[in-house]
Amino acid sequence: MPKAQETVLEIDLSALKHNFEYLKSKLQKDTKFLAVVKAFAYGNDADTIALYLQDLGVDYFAVAYTGEGVALRNAGITKPILVLHPLPTSFHTIIERCLEPSIYNWKVLNAFLEVATAKNQKQYPIHLKFNTGLNRLGFDLEDIQTIHSKLQWSETIHIKSIFSHLAASEDLSEKAFTEQQIQSFKNITETFEKVFDYKPLLHLSNTSGILNYSDAHLDMVRSGIGLYGFGNSEKENKNFKPIATLKSVISQIHHIEKGETVGYNRAFKSEEAITTATIPIGHADGIGRQYGQGKGYVIIKSQKAPIVGNVCMDMIMVNITGIVCEEGDEVIIFDTSHTAEHLANTANTISYELVTAISQRVKRIIIK
Numbered sequence: 466m467p468k469a470q471e472t473v474l475e476i477d478l479s480a481l482k483h484n485f486e487y488l489k490s491k492l493q494k495d496t497k498f499l500a501v502v503k504a505f506a507y508g509n510d511a512d513t514i515a516l517y518l519q520d521l522g523v524d525y526f527a528v529a530y531t532g533e534g535v536a537l538r539n540a541g542i543t544k545p546i547l548v549l550h551p552l553p554t555s556f557h558t559i560i561e562r563c564l565e566p567s568i569y570n571w572k573v574l575n576a577f578l579e580v581a582t583a584k585n586q587k588q589y590p591i592h593l594k595f596n597t598g599l600n601r602l603g604f605d606l607e608d609i610q611t612i613h614s615k616l617q618w619s620e621t622i623h624i625k626s627i628f629s630h631l632a633a634s635e636d637l638s639e640k641a642f643t644e645q646q647i648q649s650f651k652n653i654t655e656t657f658e659k660v661f662d663y664k665p666l667l668h669l670s671n672t673s674g675i676l677n678y679s680d681a682h683l684d685m686v687r688s689g690i691g692l693y694g695f696g697n698s699e700k701e702n703k704n705f706k707p708i709a710t711l712k713s714v715i716s717q718i719h720h721i722e723k724g725e726t727v728g729y730n731r732a733f734k735s736e737e738a739i740t741t742a743t744i745p746i747g748h749a750d751g752i753g754r755q756y757g758q759g760k761g762y763v764i765i766k767s768q769k770a771p772i773v774g775n776v777c778m779d780m781i782m783v784n785i786t787g788i789v790c791e792e793g794d795e796v797i798i799f800d801t802s803h804t805a806e807h808l809a810n811t812a813n814t815i816s817y818e819l820v821t822a823i824s825q826r827v828k829r830i831i832i833k
């Protein structure tokens with residue numbers, strides 16, 4: 466790649482392919498693969514990522530909200546798209562754009578039935594979400610009988626899958642809890658199959674579920690973070706390739722005397738003479754204020770340059786004392802060795818938050 470001349474997020478599709486193939490290698494041959502591409506494919510570029518994965522043979526996509534599904538349809542995605550957290554106000558759009566809603570409580574079930582009936586739908590595919598311990602969205606085991614009573618004479622909708630979500634699949638100290646969730650889901654699916662007398666698709670595992678709980682792969686798995694190159698553990702990270710590199714440049718270099726301050730609120734007071742570089746990326750681009758005050762750092766000429774003082778909206782200042790560099794030189798915010806997970810950890814957060822925060826202002830460059 467040519468050196469960056471502005472702030473850019475480079476997205477490497479060959480790394481995406483590698484991650485997809487690695488995750489697939491963990492599955493049985495007939496296990497379906499759902500790619501989670503919510504939040505702009507975790508900040509990467511949902512259209513490009515989804516079209517590429519569609520070509521690679523992904524079976525299903527998931528987004529969080531209806532608008533994200535509409536954008537994928539507009540981009541040419543023809544595979545089924547599960548909307549994980551639809552709200553009743555979007556149900557007309559869901560049906561018009563052939564999106565498949567997750568139905569997680571009575572209010573959304575009733576509202577969806579009403580809209581689907583008004584639109585004369587037959588066997589419209591829906592996905593029933595069950596709560597097995599995350600306590601976020603979902604029906605309970607006890608609701609199955611009532612769901613059946615409500616739907617048994619209805620031709621309007623068809624329960625294509627039932628699913629749940631693991632709360633701590635990446636955390637092996639919570640193995641007992643996860644096993645309990647897997648067992649609860651099994652009870653739910655067995656009860657469902659008895660009451661309804663047919664077997665929908667069953668799915669439970671996110672990326673860490675794929676890696677840590679092979680007995681929980683069931684009919685389909687749902688992976689997000691793994692596709693983008695993170696395995697949620699030091700051991701697994703080695704098997705993945707982060708697909709995104711966030712780069713910028715040095716706009717200006719300053720020589721700061723002992724006693725001078727740098728940035729807003731004079732948050733950094735220099736105790737010795739130092740050199741700083743100003744970089745055109747700030748909290749409006751997704752580098753939050755929690756990375757300031759020496760916590761986060763960037764890489765310039767293979768050396769660490771910690772963020773000095775407060776992160777500004779459009780800029781950070783970093784300490785480059787002792788680094789031989791000049792204005793216009795390239796700056797790595799994160800890449801495959803100083804990873805987004807690594808940078809996120811400096812501010813006590815997780816890769817998911819950092820990568821999804823990279824704002825739409827940052828230009829995306831696709832590397833084939």
Ligand SMILES: *Cc1c(COP(=O)(O)O)cnc(C)c1O
Nearest residue numbers: 501630671672687688689690691
């Ligand atoms: C976001 C999400 C996923 C993807 O999780 P990863 O840890 O990124 O693989 C899977 N299922 C549901 C319900 C989600 O909300």
